[in-house]
Amino acid sequence: MIALCDVNNFYVSCERVFNPSLWHRPVIVLSNNDGCAVARSNEVKALGVKMGTPLFQIKDLIKQHNIAVLSSNYALYGDMSQRVDDIIALYSDQVENYSIDECFIRFDGHEHLDLVQHGKKMRQQIWQWLGLPVCIGIAPSKTLAKVANHCAKKLPSAASVFKLETELQIKKALKDLPVKEIWGVGRQLSKQLNDMGIITALQLRNTDLKSMRKRFSVVMERTILELRGVACIEFDADPEKKKQIICTRSFGEKITRLELLKEALAYHVTRACVTLRQQQSQAQSITISINTNAFNANAKQYSNSITVKLPQASNQTNHFLKAATQGIEKIFRLGYEYKKAGIVLNNITDAGVIQPNLFMPQANDNDSLMSVLDEINNRFGKGTLRSAQEGFNEDWVMKSEIKSPAYTTRFNEVFKVV
DNA sequence: TCTGGGGTCCTAGGACCC
DNA sequence: TCTGGGGTCCTAGGACCC
Numbered sequence: 001m002i003a004l005c006d007v008n009n010f011y012v013s014c015e016r017v018f019n020p021s022l023w024h025r026p027v028i029v030l031s032n033n034d035g036c037a038v039a040r041s042n043e044v045k046a047l048g049v050k051m052g053t054p055l056f057q058i059k060d061l062i063k064q065h066n067i068a069v070l071s072s073n074y075a076l077y078g079d080m081s082q083r084v085d086d087i088i089a090l091y092s093d094q095v096e097n098y099s100i101d102e103c104f105i106r107f108d109g110h111e112h113l114d115l116v117q118h119g120k121k122m123r124q125q126i127w128q129w130l131g132l133p134v135c136i137g138i139a140p141s142k143t144l145a146k147v148a149n150h151c152a153k154k155l156p157s158a159a160s161v162f163k164l165e166t167e168l169q170i171k172k173a174l175k176d177l178p179v180k181e182i183w184g185v186g187r188q189l190s191k192q193l194n195d196m197g198i199i200t201a202l203q204l205r206n207t208d209l210k211s212m213r214k215r216f217s218v219v220m221e222r223t224i225l226e227l228r229g230v231a232c233i234e235f236d237a238d239p240e241k242k243k244q245i246i247c248t249r250s251f252g253e254k255i256t257r258l259e260l261l262k263e264a265l266a267y268h269v270t271r272a273c274v275t276l277r278q279q280q281s282q283a284q285s286i287t288i289s290i291n292t293n294a295f296n297a298n299a300k301q302y303s304n305s306i307t308v309k310l311p312q313a314s315n316q317t318n319h320f321l322k323a324a325t326q327g328i329e330k331i332f333r334l335g336y337e338y339k340k341a342g343i344v345l346n347n348i349t350d351a352g353v354i355q356p357n358l359f360m361p362q363a364n365d366n367d368s369l370m371s372v373l374d375e376i377n378n379r380f381g382k383g384t385l386r387s388a389q390e391g392f393n394e395d396w397v398m399k400s401e402i403k404s405p406a407y408t409t410r411f412n413e414v415f416k417v418v
Numbered sequence: 419t420c421t422g423g424g425g426t427c428c429t430a431g432g433a434c435c436c
Numbered sequence: 437t438c439t440g441g442g443g444t445c446c447t448a449g450g451a452c453c454c
Contacts (some may be wrong), residue, residue: 031422038422054421099454186452217428219451246424295421
């Protein structure tokens with residue numbers, strides 16, 4: 001059996017832990033740049049606000065219902081997430097962290113346990129120690145665990161922990177579940193399925209495996225098998241290293257000058273390379289992209305990207321800064337208002353495994369410099385030591401106007417009782 | 419006026435090899 | 437005039453997830 005544990009309305013719940021005035025108020029947490037609603041309390045969901053709704057579209061609703069609106073505070077959410085993981089580790093050593101607010105858990109070797117009771121105990125402890133509400137779904141496959149988690153949230157009788165085990169229980173849960181709600185079935189697939197007359201999860205479960213694979217793909221085949229209780233999506237407790245590292249941001253303001261784009265890209269490159277070194281990897285190519293604001297129908301549009309390959313794999317910031325500069329100079333066009341720039345590190349392999357380039361040998365002689373740089377920034381804070389290429393101009397930094405303190409990760413922002 | 423960011427996996431098609 | 441068959445690797449793009 002596999003359990004799926006997730007925190008309800010995670011960002012909102014984190015904010016509520018430290019701010020009791022939010023307890024009985026509808027709350028929204030915004031995306032970067034204070035652009036969209038990415039987390040909503042139950043009250044806000046009940047008002048019909050959808051995930052990702054732009055803030056400006058719901059201004060009236062916010063006023064009308066006195067909704068609390070907050071910028072996102074990733075330092076807080078990341079730290080709270082770690083604390084949840086620490087508690088779950090007390091209950092099982094087979095945990096796959098799936099996202100910042102959810103994980104899959106196995107209980108191999110503990111088959112004698114009453115898993116529902118076990119889950120309730122865990123839930124209670126997370127609530128008591130952290131003040132975060134979680135829901136737990138338990139089932140024979142990941143996809144069904146997701147369904148069970150859905151039931152845990154919807155069925156009052158479940159009291160936030162729900163198990164799907166017998167054929168009867170599973171069929172009952174799938175009977176009224178729209179295919180769109182199934183993990184792995186998104187907008188496109190659900191539309192195609194509906195056109196075929198497949199409306200519910202149970203109907204999908206009963207389709208012919210071979211012909212569905214032929215018509216869709218192996219992904220669909222797996223989903224159907226999972227719905228039948230055949231676990232075929234791997235459980236992976238060892239987080240693999242990232243295969244690509246992406247850093248992208250929209251700007252707080254429109255940017256027209258090449259120099260400023262270069263600074264923003266240098267900032268992204270720097271962050272990405274820190275992640276790259278943290279997971280002890282190296283990359284061999286970098287993709288740079290720039291975009292104007294696609295939502296602005298009146299503005300001239302331009303977006304482009306370019307991939308620059310390094311002569312040999314590296315994890316040194318300066319190598320990628322150089323490549324990024326080469327790239328942006330090729331794709332930059334004057335006369336546009338840029339809204340977004342980003343980079344992707346690709347072709348990631350383990351550090352130290354080098355295939356040197358015969359004609360352009362590139363010495364990786366800056367390893368110790370990078371270590372010192374990372375150490376200083378770890379100790380004294382991000383950006384203490386940085387490349388001049390990032391500039392000192394911050395015209396492009398994102399908006400974050402209503403952010404709560406970093407209660408758990410900065411001494412000068414810890415919770416005060418006065 | 420104002421619209422996020424970071425990932426994974428799969429497939430088709432092209433370039434190349436012998 | 438007539439031009440095979442079996443592979444690998446890479447990339448772009450599309451679907452999905454949170």
